[in-house]
Amino acid sequence: MIDELILFSASLIVGVINTLAGSGSLIMLPLLIWIGLPAPIANGTNRVAVALQSLVGLWQYGKNYDINYREAVWVLTPVLMGSLSGAYIATQVSAKVIEGAIGVLIVVMLGMTLLNPKRWLRESEEYEQRYKSPLWQVVLFAIGVYAGFIQAGSGIFLIIVMVMGLKFNLKRANAYKLVSMAAFGLPVLFIFASQGQVNWHYGSISAAGQMIGAVAGARFATRYPKANQWIYGLVVVMLIAVLVRYYELYRWFLPAH
DSSP, X not given: OHHXXXXXXXXXXXXXXXXXXXXXXXXXXXXXXXXXXXXXXXHHHHHHHHHHHHHHHHHHXXXXXXXXXXXXXXXXXXXXXXXXXXXXXXXXXXSHHHHHHHHHHHHHHHHHHHHOXXXXXXXXXXXXXXXXXXXXXXXXXXXXHHHHHTXXXXXXXXXXXXXXXXXXXXXXXXXXXXXXXXXXXXXXXXXHHHTTOOOHHHHHHHXXXXXXXXXXXXXXXXXXXXXXXXXXXXXXXXXXXXXXXHHTGGGGTSOOO
């Protein structure tokens, strides 16, 4: 019962984080493994909450923000196709190679995020329709493959690409991130479930907490006047947290045993 209570409490926070920025899976995956699930099962179980909280977050976000779904299709289509490929690969091979490579990518992403803060905080947008470029379609597909494979960090990567590359503002980027994650959430979950890699007991507890958190996060993002500043700060904090985890930088400060 204690495990379930800890999991639900953490899921509330993760639901907010995922809706505002992303990378909540970097909290959930280690927690599910700590509870006792093997890594492949934890990866699949995490998708229950990802699928449901994305749908709830999108519904709540759409109540207060006019989402251009015709334009969002250009983002979600390559992400969806990539995520299905990544999910299938995840059920067949180990995630160690991608987990190692993603550490390098996160360093690059953090650098891009800190390079030009004004671009993140702008309210205006530059309509160049870069999302139609084959180059950016390939980039979005690659993020989809990673999202399907291991999920953790994919929301932040999507936001960074849309803000820094496609020149969307944060609210628009966040909306299209939610559209994309809602689109691939259930199909990816089905792939993991078909391979018997989902623990529905823990998955349902995590999903309940994250759906509640998603509603709170979406309301904040669409109603608070300075939401862009908070989202930007959260993106930076989560990227730093990811770096600390992947490179085990905490060992510099903790005494050796």
